[in-house]
Amino acid sequence: xxxxxxxxxxxxxxxxxxxxxxxxxxxxxxxxxxxxxxxxxxxxxxxxxxxxxxxxxxxxxxxxxxxxxxxxxxxxxxxxxxxxxxxxxxxxxxxxxxxxxxxxxxxxxxxxxxxxxxxxxxxxxxxxxxxxxxxxxxxxxxxxxxxxxxxxxxxxxxxxxxxxxxxxxxxxxxxxxxxxxxxxxxxxxxxxxxxxxxxxxxxxxxxxxxxxxxxxxxxxxxxxxxxxxxxxxxxxxxxxxxxxxxxxxxxxxxxxxxxxxxxxxxxxxxxxxxxxxxxxxxxxxxxxxxxxxxxxxxxxxxxxxxxxxxxxxxxxxxxxxxxxxxxxxxxxxxxxxxxxxxxxxxxxxxxxxxxxxxxxxxxxxxxxxxxxxxxxxxxxxxxxxxxxxxxxxxxxxxxxxxxxxxxxxxxxxxxxxxxxxxxxxxxxx
Numbered sequence: 001x002x003x004x005x006x007x008x009x010x011x012x013x014x015x016x017x018x019x020x021x022x023x024x025x026x027x028x029x030x031x032x033x034x035x036x037x038x039x040x041x042x043x044x045x046x047x048x049x050x051x052x053x054x055x056x057x058x059x060x061x062x063x064x065x066x067x068x069x070x071x072x073x074x075x076x077x078x079x080x081x082x083x084x085x086x087x088x089x090x091x092x093x094x095x096x097x098x099x100x101x102x103x104x105x106x107x108x109x110x111x112x113x114x115x116x117x118x119x120x121x122x123x124x125x126x127x128x129x130x131x132x133x134x135x136x137x138x139x140x141x142x143x144x145x146x147x148x149x150x151x152x153x154x155x156x157x158x159x160x161x162x163x164x165x166x167x168x169x170x171x172x173x174x175x176x177x178x179x180x181x182x183x184x185x186x187x188x189x190x191x192x193x194x195x196x197x198x199x200x201x202x203x204x205x206x207x208x209x210x211x212x213x214x215x216x217x218x219x220x221x222x223x224x225x226x227x228x229x230x231x232x233x234x235x236x237x238x239x240x241x242x243x244x245x246x247x248x249x250x251x252x253x254x255x256x257x258x259x260x261x262x263x264x265x266x267x268x269x270x271x272x273x274x275x276x277x278x279x280x281x282x283x284x285x286x287x288x289x290x291x292x293x294x295x296x297x298x299x300x301x302x303x304x305x306x307x308x309x310x311x312x313x314x315x316x317x318x319x320x321x322x323x324x325x326x327x328x329x330x331x332x333x334x335x336x337x338x339x340x341x342x343x344x345x346x347x348x349x350x351x352x353x354x355x356x357x358x359x360x361x362x363x364x365x366x367x368x369x370x371x372x373x374x375x376x377x378x379x380x381x382x383x384x385x386x387x388x389x390x391x392x393x394x395x396x397x398x399x400x401x402x403x404x405x406x407x408x409x410x411x412x413x414x415x416x417x418x419x420x421x422x423x424x425x426x427x428x429x
Contacts, residue, residue, distance in 0.1 A: 012030040035403060053087060061221070062221045063103065066225045068227060069116065069228045075107060077107070082100040084096070084098040096210050104265060107197070116137070117374065119133065119224045120184050122220070124220075126215060133146045155247050166299075170351065173256070175322050179322070179416070198222045202359065275314065278329070278352045279310060280310045281352070282350065283301060285299070286329075287343055292320065299341070307422050310333050310336075311331075313329050314327050314329055329343065329345055346352070355422065358400070366397055377415060378389075382408070395409075397411060398410050401416075406420075
């Protein structure tokens with residue numbers, strides 16, 4: 001009997017093949033159409049009249065829009081493509097007489113804004129109506145593929161959550177994210193804050209070959225870029241104003257392409273830089289290989305309370321055979337026997353997040369949670385101690401600053417305190 005994991009893999013492959021196998025063309029090949037030729041049908045009579053053909057023109061649309069965090073539309077574009085086809089009565093394409101393939105659009109993230117997510121939607125409204133929605137969230141580092149056809153829906157992330165063990169669930173969810181990123185990559189490329197959507201990214205448009213596809217399989221392509229637009233600080237002639245709270249930008253860094261694997265352009269901003277500290281918010285394994293097999297496990301880190309979460313320093317990157325990103329890390333849990341161990345852990349932000357805060361709390365208050373308290377210092381490098389604060393102390397913070405690959409909070413009196421999440425927590429507790 002097939003295991004849940006095998007069933008999921010089978011279903012996922014079936015739907016991904018159905019929904020996005022022809023991603024570079026902008027086609028959704030839903031060829032479950034029960035159309036067969038006389039040669040394939042043993043009951044067909046040789047006296048049946050030959051199939052008739054006709055010439056048709058199909059228009060395919062590629063479109064994009066940019067929306068802000070409140071759903072307001074900032075930009076919208078569309079670019080049509082035309083296909084002159086010869087088709088049989090069944091809708092089977094027998095020849096491409098001419099085509100005008102455009103389907104390329106360039107969008108730019110507004111200055112000062114941050115890309116939050118990319119959503120790709122492939123829609124076929126023909127006889128085999130179907131919709132495939134592929135999404136990637138920059139903030140969580142999670143991607144998903146949801147395919148709907150004939151009233152049935154398959155959601156890869158939801159199916160991953162039904163697997164038997166936590167490890168199988170985590171692996172399947174990571175693989176779903178890698179699949180989503182790969183399909184978006186078929187359409188979307190970027191250079192800095194400029195993003196190009198194209199149905200011809202992977203092929204020469206002069207060599208488009210739709211023969212043996214069905215005209216009902218031509219799909220419209222739509223990409224939505226969701227961005228966070230910073231709110232300007234209020235100004236007034238008589239009343240002093242408080243600067244707007246904005247997250248510290250990610251330190252520029254590059255996730256290198258691993259030999260034999262392809263880098264994921266749209267996830268680059270969501271990963272920790274080399275040298276940054278991360279900690280596990282859920283239970284996870286360390287492996288001695290980028291392939292997360294049971295035989296490659298080195299040790300298991302159980303889920304811990306916030307102050308005891310296992311911590312690692314990122315020393316490099318790798319990718320699994322399916323493209324899932326891994327961190328190469330060094331264990332820095334100095335009181336544990338694993339201190340100094342090196343290996344591979346998942347880079348999925350459901351399991352691993354940065355140790356240091358990168359933004360101010362809305363309340364401008366933090367609470368000390370370290371059992372031995374924390375100290376405030378005169379200098380940003382945490383030298384020149386001025387005061388000790390006990391566990392439970394509530395401290396007002398004025399701003400947040402970077403120091404190498406870490407961050408510090410500046411208290412209202414101008415002194416510096418760590419922004420390590422294992423030692424303090426944002427808000428009043």
